Amino acid sequence: MTDNAIARNRGAGGTALRWLVLTVAAIYFIGPLLAAISFTVKKPGGGVTLSAYRDIFNQPGEISFGHALIYSLLIALATIVLALALMVPTQLLLHLRLPRWRGLVEVICLLPLVFPPVVLVVGVSGVYRWAQPGEDGQGGAAFHLLRFIRDSSHPLLLPLLYAVMTLPFVYRAIDAGLRSFDVATLVEASRSLGASWPTTIGSVLLPSLRTALTNAAFLCFALVMGEYTVASILLYTKPFPVWLAQLPTTSGQVRAAISVFSLLLVQALLLVVSGVGTRGARRKVASS
Amino acid sequence: MAILPTAIDAPSGAGNRRPRSRARSDVASRTGASRLSWLGLVPFFVFIGTVFLVPIGFVVVQAFQRTTSGEAHRDPVTQQFVRATETHTTLANIKESLEGVYLSSLGTSVKLSAITAVLGAILGLLLAYAVVTSRGSLLKQVVSTAAAVTANFGGVPLAFLFIATLDANVGVVTLFLDKHFGLSLGDDLGVSLAGLSGLALVYLYFLIPLMVLVMMPALEGLKVQWAEAAENLGASRWQYWRWVAAPVLLPSVLGSLLLLFCSAFSAYATAYAINSSAPLVTIRISSVLSGNVLSGQENLGAALALNMIVIVLPLTVVYQLLQRRTSRWLA
Numbered sequence: 001m002t003d004n005a006i007a008r009n010r011g012a013g014g015t016a017l018r019w020l021v022l023t024v025a026a027i028y029f030i031g032p033l034l035a036a037i038s039f040t041v042k043k044p045g046g047g048v049t050l051s052a053y054r055d056i057f058n059q060p061g062e063i064s065f066g067h068a069l070i071y072s073l074l075i076a077l078a079t080i081v082l083a084l085a086l087m088v089p090t091q092l093l094l095h096l097r098l099p100r101w102r103g104l105v106e107v108i109c110l111l112p113l114v115f116p117p118v119v120l121v122v123g124v125s126g127v128y129r130w131a132q133p134g135e136d137g138q139g140g141a142a143f144h145l146l147r148f149i150r151d152s153s154h155p156l157l158l159p160l161l162y163a164v165m166t167l168p169f170v171y172r173a174i175d176a177g178l179r180s181f182d183v184a185t186l187v188e189a190s191r192s193l194g195a196s197w198p199t200t201i202g203s204v205l206l207p208s209l210r211t212a213l214t215n216a217a218f219l220c221f222a223l224v225m226g227e228y229t230v231a232s233i234l235l236y237t238k239p240f241p242v243w244l245a246q247l248p249t250t251s252g253q254v255r256a257a258i259s260v261f262s263l264l265l266v267q268a269l270l271l272v273v274s275g276v277g278t279r280g281a282r283r284k285v286a287s288s
Numbered sequence: 289m290a291i292l293p294t295a296i297d298a299p300s301g302a303g304n305r306r307p308r309s310r311a312r313s314d315v316a317s318r319t320g321a322s323r324l325s326w327l328g329l330v331p332f333f334v335f336i337g338t339v340f341l342v343p344i345g346f347v348v349v350q351a352f353q354r355t356t357s358g359e360a361h362r363d364p365v366t367q368q369f370v371r372a373t374e375t376h377t378t379l380a381n382i383k384e385s386l387e388g389v390y391l392s393s394l395g396t397s398v399k400l401s402a403i404t405a406v407l408g409a410i411l412g413l414l415l416a417y418a419v420v421t422s423r424g425s426l427l428k429q430v431v432s433t434a435a436a437v438t439a440n441f442g443g444v445p446l447a448f449l450f451i452a453t454l455d456a457n458v459g460v461v462t463l464f465l466d467k468h469f470g471l472s473l474g475d476d477l478g479v480s481l482a483g484l485s486g487l488a489l490v491y492l493y494f495l496i497p498l499m500v501l502v503m504m505p506a507l508e509g510l511k512v513q514w515a516e517a518a519e520n521l522g523a524s525r526w527q528y529w530r531w532v533a534a535p536v537l538l539p540s541v542l543g544s545l546l547l548l549f550c551s552a553f554s555a556y557a558t559a560y561a562i563n564s565s566a567p568l569v570t571i572r573i574s575s576v577l578s579g580n581v582l583s584g585q586e587n588l589g590a591a592l593a594l595n596m597i598v599i600v601l602p603l604t605v606v607y608q609l610l611q612r613r614t615s616r617w618l619a
Contacts (some may be wrong), residue, residue, distance in 0.1 A: 014421070021418040029434070032493070035460040039452035042460075089363045090332040095324040105329070107608055108336055113547065114604045115344075115597075116554030118570045123343025123594040125577060129586060133488045164340045219440060227439035233574050239539035241444045245561055255301040256452040259445035266441050279614075 033260065040257040052253040056261065059247060059254065068243035071155075075239060078159035080217045082169045086163065088213075091174045095183050109157035109171035112164050117229045120161060124234070155236055162224050170221040179213025212272065214224055218273050328600055347597065351385075351592035354378045381591035390572060390588075392610055398568040404491040408552075410546045411492070412499020419500065420507040434506060435497035442494045445521035450490045453483045482563040490558055495548050502547065506614070535592035539613035542544045550600055556572040569596060 022072045056065050063071070094102045112120075131146045149156045186208065190200040206213070228241040236242060240262070247255050355375045382388065392414060438446065449592050453461050454473065459481070465471040473479050482484050510533055518528040556570040564571070576589040 018418040018421060021414050022422070025415050029438075029497075030492070032449045035453035037447045039458075039460045086332060086335055087378070089477075093325060093328040098329065101326070101329060104331065110608060110611070111604065112340065114550040114555075114600055114607060116550070116570065116593075116600065117486070118554065118556055118573050119347060119596050120340070121344055121592040122573060122577065122589050123345070125586065126346035126590060127343055129350075141538060160339050164336070167336075185497055219436065222436060222440040226445070226557075227442045228443045228560075229554075229570075229574075232557075232560075233577055235578070240559065244448070245444045245557075252458060253449070255448045259448040259452075262407040263441070263445050263449070263462060267434060267437045270437060275431065 004186040021090035035262070036256045040253050040260060052257040053261070055251070055254045056258050058245065059251065061243075061246075063238055063243065063256065065243075068238060068240040071238045072225050075155055075158050075162065076221045079162040079166060079224050080220045082159055083163045083220055084213060084216065084247075087167070087170050087174055088206075088209070091171070091178060092183070092201070092220050095178050096187065106175075108169065109167050111168075112166075113168040117227075118166060118233070120164070121230050121233045124157070124161065155239070158231060158236060158239070159236065161219070161230055162227060165227070165230075166216075166220040166223055168225075169223070170216045173212045173219065177209045180212070181208055203230050214273060218270060222270065225266060226263075302408060344597070347590050347593045350587050351381055351594040352377055352379065354380055354587050381587045382589055382594070385591035385595055389567070390569075390592060391573045392594075393567050394571045394599075395553075396484070396567045397553055397597065400488060400491070400568070401549050404488050404495055404552045405545055405549035407488075408492050408495030408500065408548050409499050409541065412544075412548075413503055413541065415496060416500045416503040416507055420504055428504075431500065435500045438494050439498040439501055443557035444561045446490060446493055447558045450481060450486075451562065452491070454486065454489075456481065482566070487559055487562065487566065488563065491548055491552050491555060494558070495552060498548060498551060502544045503540065506537060510536065516520040539610045543607050543610035543614060546603045546610070553596070553600065 041048045041050060043049045059065060078190055090105070094105060119129065128150055131143050149160070183205070187200055190204045191196070191197075195204070226241055228245060231239045232242045232245065237246070244255065244258055244262075247258075339555075353375050386394075419428055422428075451457050451459070456462060456473065459473070462473045465473055465477075471477060478485065479489070514532050514536075515528055518532050519555065523531070542545075554570065556568075556574065559566045559568055560571055560574070573589050573596075575590045576585050
């Protein structure tokens with residue numbers, strides 16, 4: 001490391017070291033992917049077949065691949081809407097009016113980053129054990145509400161918990177976004193030109209935060225689409241990762257095929273989204 | 289969008305702790321209401337309170353409780369047998385959670401997390417450095433998105449990727465080594481996917497990307513001017529790294545190390561998909577929670593969870609302090 005500099009002075013030793021690191025990393029990270037792909041196309045007698053990829057769509061069981069994927073997608077969408085609707089106004093307020101509260105809110109927001117989701121699940125099941133109807137079927141409105149959230153006909157509980165788990169990412173992304181431009185001046189300009197608060201937020205602040213919000217939304221999306229711990233321990237069977245994990249070992253090739261497929265799919269989506277994000281940012285710079 | 293009002297109001301109604309929850313976040317949007325603008329923070333605190341802090345509180349309380357059931361009797365309405373239960377405060381759960389398999393699973397989790405966190409931090413730092421100093425912006429884009437996918441989406445698909453690669457019976461690499469070199473992955477090379485070495489290998493697959501993700505901005509934050517200033521003052525490259533770059537990066541490296549530890553410590557999906565009886569505390573908790581309905585088992589789960597909190601909480605404090613230090617130079 002000693003003969004390296006950041007970005008500018010590159011010694012020959014530095015270049016060699018860099019290529020060594022990149023090559024080893026490429027082998028470690030792409031290797032299992034390639035191995036898994038070769039595993040999925042192997043025919044039992046020898047030769048190559050794509051049947052595992054065809055079988056992704058006709059797995060036996062309660063629900064299909066498409067259903068599980070859409071189910072998780074909807075949960076992800078609900079999580080994103082909830083997290084952003086909660087955090088954008090809160091953080092705007094912190095920036096504009098209540099800078100003294102920022103430290104406390106930040107500390108709270110970063111907590112879920114280090115708290116194990118398993119602990120949260122234990123707590124939630126504890127709450128529900130407490131809220132179980134007693135012998136006299138007691139329980140007020142609060143109990144009914146709790147039970148409604150946990151009702152097995154819909155996964156309402158999951159977006160609530162996921163919004164907590166994605167809070168650190170959402171907080172950081174919005175915070176970075178708000179620091180990247182002068183919020184107070186923009187708001188003053190907009191207000192003094194006669195714009196109402198909704199107009200100011202809708203056509204001044206939100207467009208400026210677009211890249212930040214896209215990033216936040218995408219991190220939420222990746223996290224929720226892959227979340228297994230909370231969903232499985234709380235016995236939700238339909239989210240995509242839970243569905244994938246319950247596939248029988250006998251369909252090992254299909255499981256690997258779905259894994260490869262979903263990893264590449266999410267990666268492609270993220271590349272597209274980050275591409276859109278940067279393009280948007282560039283256009284903003286160009287037009288300003 | 290329709291889900292929103294219910295979702296935000298729901299926990300506030302559930303806990304009934306804050307009657308002020310009626311206040312809307314758009315209080316902030318009323319001009320001249322700055323004396324009341326703190327009301328705009330109420331939704332946030334109500335949400336985090338009911339969905340995060342209350343459950344954590346339940347963990348702590350229930351870890352010290354045990355429910356014993358009395359005689360069974362028939363419920364007059366539902367005609368089902370129910371037991372009268374009695375809850376009392378006790379240290380029995382904590383004691384049990386620190387004995388035998390539970391204690392050893394906690395130890396194994398800590399050990400595995402510490403080793404993989406240190407390895408992941410070193411390797412991730414090297415990789416982040418190599419990526420940041422390379423010319424191609426495409427490389428940066430691909431690496432950072434790939435890292436985001438493996439670090440966040442990861443879990444079950446990653447586990448199946450490694451099963452296809454290294455499984456003792458069907459893994460592609462296992463069979464390849466056996467066929468061409470006559471080597472057995474488990475016996476000759478000592479790698480067993482279901483064992484701790486295998487888990488460590490898979491953990492690194494999401495820990496290294498996590499390190500890359502958090503260190504890339506920090507490395508990019510090192511200003512060229514600092515290197516130039518050091519050079520102009522006659523410092524060698526070693527002196528620059530030792531006295532300028534390292535002190536600036538140290539808080540964020542240490543913070544990332546803690547983050548990696550916590551991430552490995554909380555890992556459940558990957559380990560469970562590879563070996564559902566792996567001797568880790570997260571897997572013990574889930575089997576205690578979902579396994580059976582023996583009375584007192586849930587409280588044991590709470591005690592195990594409390595042990596995890598006790599380990600993670602000091603790290604959280606240190607992590608937050610390090611974050612402050614980091615932002616001083618690398619904002």
